[in-house]
Amino acid sequence: MTFGSRLAEAVGARGRLCAGIDPHAALLRDWDLPDSVEGLERFAMTAVEALGPVCAVLKPQSAFFERHGARGIAVLERVVRGCREQGALVLLDVKRGDIGSTVQAYADAYLDPASPLAADAVTASPFLGLGSLDPLVATASAHDAGVFVLALTSNPEGRAVQHARTADGRSVAAEILAGLASRNASGGENGSLGAVVGATVELPADVTAATLDIGGPLLVPGVGAQGGTLADVRRVFGPAAGRVLPSSSREILRTGPDPAALRAAARRTAETFAALG
Secondary structure: OOHHHHHHHHHHHHOOOEEEEOOOHHHHHHOOOOOOHHHHHHHHHHHHHHHOOOOOEEEEEHHHHHOOHHHHHHHHHHHHHHHHHOOOEEEEEEEEOOOHHHHHHHHHHHHOOOOOOOOOEEEEOOOOOHHHHHHHHHHHHHOOOEEEEEEEOOOOOHHHHHOOEOOOOOEHHHHHHHHHHHHHHHHOOOOOEEEEEOOOOOOOOOOOHHHHOOOOOEEEEOEOOOOEOHHHHHHHHHHHHHHEEEEEOHHHHOOOOOHHHHHHHHHHHHHHHHHHO
16 A cells, blocks of 8 residues: 555544654653653653554654664664554654755665665655655655655744745745645545645745645644644645644643553544544
8 A cells, every 4th residue: 555545544543643752851851751762762662652552643753862872763763663563654754855865865764664764654855956855755655655745834934945936936835835746646546745834834825725735645743732723724724624634742742651641632632633524
């Protein structure tokens, strides 16, 4: 099955939620854990074991593992494996973007099943040009994996790039969305290339609900702790809201370390967004 089909199946079975696993130092302190590899492992594996059985997608943020060096990456490998054992899809949040052989190396690291870090999908940055990600996209296609490409992020600095106009007058965000829609066109109803669009973003004038319907999933961070609501998602995405995969990290993780509390928080968030269909 393609990633798009597997994602649709997982959402149908478990609800519309991508739960982040972001073991940053403040959350480790909140859980009364040391900011060490040992604390990292306890935090991350507790999250996997609590959330893996109930969430459609788990999204480990690679940076918080990388900061602990090689031993942190070893924990990340365990997390990827553990998510799969619990039946959740793994979206590895790495936001890589480069050209040529370098982006191919990232593709091999994160999407080739021979790699211990291979995930079901990754996030990627297109700001060296969407075509620079073609090796990543090709590798994803070869292994029935997915790629979620940054398009409209909610950080204030993003607007200067994402709302900027290209030579033909379209915004950069609209160009990215159109390119993803074109690449998804041959993939059927559930394309495997997604876009990352924040829950509370201000859209450029040339991005509409129709533009946002790229034929693939829309990863929507910013719900929960960052203030995004069901009403915001409906306002921003309109008829394309049925493709939204809301992403929540801190709001859920702050309810830990009790596994039952983590699961309950994830279920509440999934239920909130079940109204999107």
